Amino acid sequence: MPVVQTNLANYATRSINEEFGTNINIDRLRVSLISWDTALKGIFIQDYQQDTLIYIEELNTSILSIRNLMAGSLEFGAIEIDGLNFKLKTYQGETGTNLDVFVAKLDDNKPRAPGSPPFYLSSSDIEIKNSVFRLIDENLEKEETLNFRNLNLNAREFQILGPEVTSEIEALSFVSKRGIELSKLGTSFKYTKQQMRFDSLEIMTPKSHLIGNLVFDYNREDFAQFIDKVNLTANFVDSKVSLDDINTLSEQFGTGKEVQFSASLNGVLNDINVNEVFLTTENTGIRGDFNFKNLFTKNEPFVLEAGIKNITTSYYELRSLMPQVLGTSIPSTFSKLGQFTVRGDATITESSVRSRVNINSSLGSSYVDLTLTDVDNIDNARYKGFVSLIDFNLGKFVNDKSLGLASMDVNVEGQGFAQDKLNTEVIGQVYTIEFNDYNYRDVAVSGILKDQLFDGSLVAKDPNFDFEFKGLADFGGTVNNFNFNASVGYADLKKLNFIRDSVSVFKGNVQMDISGSNFDDVVGNVSFSNTNYQNINNTYYF
Numbered sequence: 001m002p003v004v005q006t007n008l009a010n011y012a013t014r015s016i017n018e019e020f021g022t023n024i025n026i027d028r029l030r031v032s033l034i035s036w037d038t039a040l041k042g043i044f045i046q047d048y049q050q051d052t053l054i055y056i057e058e059l060n061t062s063i064l065s066i067r068n069l070m071a072g073s074l075e076f077g078a079i080e081i082d083g084l085n086f087k088l089k090t091y092q093g094e095t096g097t098n099l100d101v102f103v104a105k106l107d108d109n110k111p112r113a114p115g116s117p118p119f120y121l122s123s124s125d126i127e128i129k130n131s132v133f134r135l136i137d138e139n140l141e142k143e144e145t146l147n148f149r150n151l152n153l154n155a156r157e158f159q160i161l162g163p164e165v166t167s168e169i170e171a172l173s174f175v176s177k178r179g180i181e182l183s184k185l186g187t188s189f190k191y192t193k194q195q196m197r198f199d200s201l202e203i204m205t206p207k208s209h210l211i212g213n214l215v216f217d218y219n220r221e222d223f224a225q226f227i228d229k230v231n232l233t234a235n236f237v238d239s240k241v242s243l244d245d246i247n248t249l250s251e252q253f254g255t256g257k258e259v260q261f262s263a264s265l266n267g268v269l270n271d272i273n274v275n276e277v278f279l280t281t282e283n284t285g286i287r288g289d290f291n292f293k294n295l296f297t298k299n300e301p302f303v304l305e306a307g308i309k310n311i312t313t314s315y316y317e318l319r320s321l322m323p324q325v326l327g328t329s330i331p332s333t334f335s336k337l338g339q340f341t342v343r344g345d346a347t348i349t350e351s352s353v354r355s356r357v358n359i360n361s362s363l364g365s366s367y368v369d370l371t372l373t374d375v376d377n378i379d380n381a382r383y384k385g386f387v388s389l390i391d392f393n394l395g396k397f398v399n400d401k402s403l404g405l406a407s408m409d410v411n412v413e414g415q416g417f418a419q420d421k422l423n424t425e426v427i428g429q430v431y432t433i434e435f436n437d438y439n440y441r442d443v444a445v446s447g448i449l450k451d452q453l454f455d456g457s458l459v460a461k462d463p464n465f466d467f468e469f470k471g472l473a474d475f476g477g478t479v480n481n482f483n484f485n486a487s488v489g490y491a492d493l494k495k496l497n498f499i500r501d502s503v504s505v506f507k508g509n510v511q512m513d514i515s516g517s518n519f520d521d522v523v524g525n526v527s528f529s530n531t532n533y534q535n536i537n538n539t540y541y542f
Helices: 002-020 066-070 098-106 220-229 243-247 315-321 332-337 375-380 394-398
Strands: 024-031 037-046 052-062 073-090 120-137 144-161 164-176 181-191 195-204 209-217 231-242 258-268 271-281 284-293 303-313 340-349 352-361 364-373 382-393 403-415 423-435 438-450 453-462 465-474 480-492 504-516 523-535 539-541
Touching: 002 024, 052 098, 073 098, 098 220, 220 258, 231 243, 284 315, 303 315, 315 332, 332 375, 332 394, 364 375, 382 394, 394 403, 403 438
Parallel strands: 073 120
Antiparallel strands: 024 037, 037 052, 052 073, 120 144, 144 164, 164 181, 181 195, 195 209, 209 231, 231 258, 258 271, 271 284, 284 303, 303 340, 340 352, 352 364, 364 382, 382 403, 403 423, 423 438, 438 453, 453 465, 465 480, 480 504, 504 523, 523 539
16 A cells, blocks of 8 residues: 555656656655545655755645645645755856756746646645755855754745745744854745745844844845845834844854844845834944945945934944944044934944034034044044034043133044044134133134144134234143244233233233243243233333
8 A cells, every 4th residue: 555655646746747847756655545644755856956955854744635636736734844954056157046946947937738737735834843954055165155953844824836935934943053043933924036025024033033024036046146136125123133143144243232123124235224223222322324335245345324313322332332343443532422422424434434423422512524544543543524512521532631611613634533643733713712711712723733732823812812823832742842923912811820910911922932841941042022011010011
């Protein structure tokens, strides 16, 4: 009887093979003639290169219709599969996979003879256990792209109709060779020659939980360049993802981090738009639209384009999210901002940053329109652009207690953010700046600013300080150097907090070219003209 039943199976597979040009074989078949429960062993589907496409050690099911089975229509009840080996392979010089070729045989796009139905297989329920899936491309340097072990699946309403596959997947799990452990994937699945749909998708790993929908659109030859050609559309809501899971694919993110998020995605993996992002993690919140280029390709430059609706974070938190990119592109002086909020646009690469952003922090408000280069040494990076400060605590930012709040609009070009590396040209207007506990107003500045050095011009129209300066003032070395012309229309030294006398007013012109480390060793020339000094006792002319 088993021999007869095996011959029956061979007849059925031969009918399919002759109809569709496939190569499907079954080693053993056992059928209960009472219940039509069926056990098959050694099911082998050969690909077009005579290698394994699918091999199943054991399959148990029940046949719903012998008549339809003999006609090549495979209608089954529940199917239990133990030991599935599925090898999806692209051969050297080819663009399509062996599955593409197999599917094309099931639907060759040619008109069928009247009454000749497409290939059909259905099952009410499918259970797969102890299985393996491999994705191989002989055109790549690393041929094996995916290797899933311990693959288990529970699904219902499984159907193959010609080239289309549909199923309600209740639970899919596996462990990948890269270290990803998928605890559960559930979805309403559909595969066609142009599209894969994962509707009502739920993905769980030991550290992540994603809820949403995912669609892949493609031409079959696109799978040979999956990350650059296959288009995806997705949305996720109320999801949690471990950055450790993402790092198994792209090591751009911090370790030990979990983020809660909602977002919509579209594009190919190497040029992916992530829009309507709402993300939170620890002390960071992010809202905006982002584009990632070459996230999964090491030999092409990484680019992040950000339309930032709101990022609330700190220097250390932001660096820890993407240490490979943001860790080297944010100046360390930003650590003094504490918790801050950013809104605007930015383009970040591994070597440059282009930003047009508003920044609000406990130190004050600012607008920055800057291009930064040489960001691999960020504290000494080069920059060019525009900076606006509004009631910004400049003293705390540069660690100078003599300075306080400042409001200004300035154009800058130079390099260095740390005080000891600062070397920049500054041109603009200082509306207010606190120095020595006095709030100076209406100061125009144009010059080179270094650590404790200024070389340029200052014009102040403050009510208590009418002043024009042109030249050099250098406090930065062991020997101080001064070489300038100064015209003082009016300087109330009492109100400027330089003199404690109740009256202390200076007017006049000063030319100075001196150097020295203190008053005792000063050398050089100082000249005064049209100069007078007034105190409580008298007015002195010199």
